[in-house]
Amino acid sequence: MKQKKIINTLNIIAFLLPGLILFIVVLIAPIALSGYYSFFDWNGFGAKTFIGLDNYKELFTSSAIGFLKALRNSLLLAALSVFLQLPLSLGLALLLGKGIKGERAFLSVYFMPVLISTVVIGQLWLKIYNPSYGILNVALTKLGLESLTRTWLGDVKVALGACFVPTLWQYVGYHMLLMYAGVKGVSPELREAAMIDGATSWQVSRYIVIPVIKPIIKVSVIFAVTGSLKSFDLIYVLTNGGPLHATEVPSTLMINMLFLRNRYGMGSTIAVMLIFLCFAFALLINRAFKEER
Amino acid sequence: MKRKVLATLLAGVMALSLAACGGSDAGSSAPASTDSGSSASTTTTTDTTATTSTDTSATATGGDQINLEMWCIATESDSNRHSYEAAIADVTAAHPEINFTWEAIENQAYKTKIKAAVAADEMPDIFFTWSCAFLGEFVDAGRVYCLDDSIANFQYKDELPEVMLGNTTYGGKHYGVPLTMNIVGLFANMDILAEVGYTEVPGSYDEFIACCDKLVEAGYIPFGCAGKETWCVTEYLESVIEKSCGADVLNDIFLGRATWNNADVASAVDTFQGMVNKGYFDPDGIALSNDEVKANFMQGKYAFYMNGTWNCADFAASDFGSKVKVSEFPVINADKAKLGQLIGGPSDTLAVAASSPNAEAAAQFTLELGRLICHYGYLDGCGLPAWTPYGDTSSVNPLTQTVSEICANADSYVLFGDTAMNADDANTYLSYVDQVYGCQIDGNGFVSGLAADIR
Known part of the structure; x- marks a missing residue:
């Protein structure tokens, strides 16, 4: 009996070990290495100098690095995602969930941008925003709204918002699909019972459907917030953090430190801060939804 | 509680796939420029294929073969592309004993790639670099082959003015072959x-x-x-x-x-x-x-x-x-x-990796290649010659003149x-x-x- 238990335990270990090793090598080790390098002043190929927490101090105090501004931009993107993108996705999910005509076609259309490469989307929106021939400025001019035309990606006041629009366009379908699956999962009996009791369509959505799909909304909020914190590709293609760091986010700053400034220690410090922030926000969101429940 | 911790861990790990990649050692950092990298690899395949055909004929006639690899930024759209191709054709024809392969990578992606390669000490034998501080950091790390002896033994050394070597001279030693200025x-x-x-x-x-x-x-x-x-x-x-x-x-x-x-x-x-x-x-x-x-x-x-x-x-x-x-x-x-x-x-430079198993052969090859890239580049109007021009240069465009x-x-x-x-x-x-x-x-x-x- 005892021998069988040992064999079972060994079997479990044998089956878990490959996955565990992969998990450690691919995910845990790079994070641990980032933490290790964050304590050094290192250009990536010369000698490393141990400097303790100096990189962390510099990260939060140096105006030349501008981490706080990058973080603020990320949080702004996160807020826009949560309060603009997700309600829009929810609205679309509720609308399509009612089984309107052309439901499948609309689902495909809204989900299509998710399938397109971000670099392609970036190039597409670069053309849309082009100050000379971009469709946005041309359309505004044709509509007699010339005063509204501007250099969308070159104006510090609107560049971040201009970067958010393609993000919204790209991911609204993704969140919509998640929520749509939840909406479709709501028991028809619940809806019918509410309708018989005299509830309007809005009241059914507000008091029946939304509470039922709250776990999915929580997942969407976590994806939206952590996605905004680590946003990189679209901003890299559209503005590369400019103009004047108006669209700088921690990931573009990290790439700048690692590969342009040769500051591997500082780049690793930003990586560690991103890890910490993503964990912290995931915990906060979990707690917020738990308390509400 | 366990579920909460697991969910948080997974969310964090997902969010950090990018961060950890950039923050780890240089070897794993290299693929960070995904978009540029893909275009670079396309170029690589083309170039390697093109030069391999030349090399095959060289191998057939040569004795002891030496393999040399070069990285540079002369991509298809780069105005220097023709001068690289012409120079490589000339030098490989003159050196059938050398199997030469080369990759051209887009400028910005190249900076990332070469730094990662230097960090991992996995550089090609010959690499393009910018002079002064860019090369200086590699020299400080001991990753670049000193060219003093190679230049002294080079048959066309008189065509390379000492003043053109100033930006690639560190501690009185020469580490780069200038191309154009x-x-x-x-x-x-x-x-x-x-x-x-x-x-x-x-x-x-x-x-x-x-x-x-x-x-x-x-x-x-x-x-x-x-x-x-x-x-x-x-x-x-x-x-x-x-x-x-x-x-x-x-x-x-x-x-x-x-x-x-x-x-x-x-x-x-x-x-x-x-x-x-x-x-x-x-x-x-x-x-x-x-x-x-x-x-x-x-x-x-x-x-x-x-x-x-x-x-x-x-x-x-x-x-x-x-x-x-x-x-x-x-x-x-x-x-x-x-x-x-x-x-x-003069900023555009070729250098030789100290880790190259054939460093001296690579150095001689680089000097010949640099001289010819400079020659063809000048004729094409891509810059002024860092080497003393030779031959008929009357075809140089009026702007460059x-x-x-x-x-x-x-x-x-x-x-x-x-x-x-x-x-x-x-x-x-x-x-x-x-x-x-x-x-x-x-x-x-x-x-x-x-x-x-x-x-």
């Missing part, structure tokens, strides 16, 4: 200047400003400048500083021999910002890349375009070549600066600021240049900020 030129669209009554590029600063004012009045944009790529802004700013304060002042600051806190520099920066505020620069330029601005200039959107003289080849090869003239920026303060003080110098004349009368050169400084300082500098161009800070803010933030 370039300066910042003031390109002018003469058709537009004619519209406001000028048949020549104004020679004095006062005339130049008067010309710009006339252009603005007539509805033309005087300068095209790509604000999205800050190095393009420095082409203007550094010229204004140099022609206000003199080459020595700027050189000393770039090389760390003098502080940025210099009242003359602050005043020069204000002069440059005055041009921005007077509407001399295209306001849309801040969101445009250099390729877009260059295309706009060639389409007649701007009267002037200050940029590297490597553009001569592209301008001369098109119909636009007949409309454009190149000159140097006029002197702003004749008490401190003079004509002939130029921004630029004008640049040759400017350089023949040169008094001194100040290397591009972002090449002269180490990577961290250069990016701090570029960040301040951005702020000046965006009118976020003035001249005093620029010099005091740089004095405080340059490490």
Whole structure:
């Protein structure tokens, strides 16, 4: 009996070990290495100098690095995602969930941008925003709204918002699909019972459907917030953090430190801060939804 | 509780896939530039295939074969591409004992790739590099092969002036083979200047400003400048500083021999910002890349375009070549600066990895290759020769010939600021240049900020 238990335990270990090793090598080790390098002043190929927490101090105090501004931009993107993108996705999910005509076609259309490469989307929106021939400025001019035309990606006041629009366009379908699956999962009996009791369509959505799909909304909020914190590709293609760091986010700053400034220690410090922030926000969101429940 | 921890862990790990990749060691950092990397690998395949066919014939006739690999930035769209291909064809034909393969990677992606390779000590035998601080950091790390003996033994060593080796000399030792040299030129669209009554590029600063004012009045944009790529802004700013304060002042600051806190520099920066505020620069330029601005200039959107003289080849090869003239920026303060003080110098360089198993053979091969790339590049108009030209050079385009004349009368050169400084300082500098161009800070803010933030 005892021998069988040992064999079972060994079997479990044998089956878990490959996955565990992969998990450690691919995910845990790079994070641990980032933490290790964050304590050094290192250009990536010369000698490393141990400097303790100096990189962390510099990260939060140096105006030349501008981490706080990058973080603020990320949080702004996160807020826009949560309060603009997700309600829009929810609205679309509720609308399509009612089984309107052309439901499948609309689902495909809204989900299509998710399938397109971000670099392609970036190039597409670069053309849309082009100050000379971009469709946005041309359309505004044709509509007699010339005063509204501007250099969308070159104006510090609107560049971040201009970067958010393609993000919204790209991911609204993704969140919509998640929520749509939840909406479709709501028991028809619940809806019918509410309708018989005299509830309007809005009241059914507000008091029946939304509470039922709250776990999915929580997942969407976590994806939206952590996605905004680590946003990189679209901003890299559209503005590369400019103009004047108006669209700088921690990931573009990290790439700048690692590969342009040769500051591997500082780049690793930003990586560690991103890890910490993503964990912290995931915990906060979990707690917020738990308390509400 | 367990579920909460697991969910949090998974969310964090997902969010960090990017962060951890960049933050770990250089070997794992390399793929970070995913988008650029993919285009690079396409080029690689093409190049390798092309050169392998040459090598196969070489192998058939050779004895002991030596394998050499080179990385460079001469991609299909690079104006230097032809000179690399022609030079490689010549050198590989002359050395059947060498199996030579090469990869061309897009400029920005290359910087990432070569740094990652240096960090991992997995460099190719021969690699393209920029001179001064860029190569200097690799030399400091002991990753670059010293070329002193190789140059001394090279049969064409007399064609390589010692002065051209200055930017790749560290501690008195030579580590790079210069290819071409370039300066910042003031390109002018003469058709537009004619519209406001000028048949020549104004020679004095006062005339130049008067010309710009006339252009603005007539509805033309005087300068095209790509604000999205800050190095393009420095082409203007550094010229204004140099022609206000003199080459020595700027050189000393770039090389760390003098502080940025210099009242003359602050005043020069204000002069440059005055041009921005007077509407001399295209306001849309801040969101445009250099390729877009260059295309706009060639389409007649701007009267002037200050940029590297490597553009001569592209301008001369098109119909636009007949409309454009190149000159140097006029002197702003004749008490401190003079004509002939130029921004630029030899920067494009080939170097040999110290880790190469055939380092000396690679060094000799690199010297021959560098000499020929320089030769063909000069004939193509991609820059001025770092090596003494040979053969018939009468086919060189008129723009490059004008640049040759400017350089023949040169008094001194100040290397591009972002090449002269180490990577961290250069990016701090570029960040301040951005702020000046965006009118976020003035001249005093620029010099005091740089004095405080340059490490």
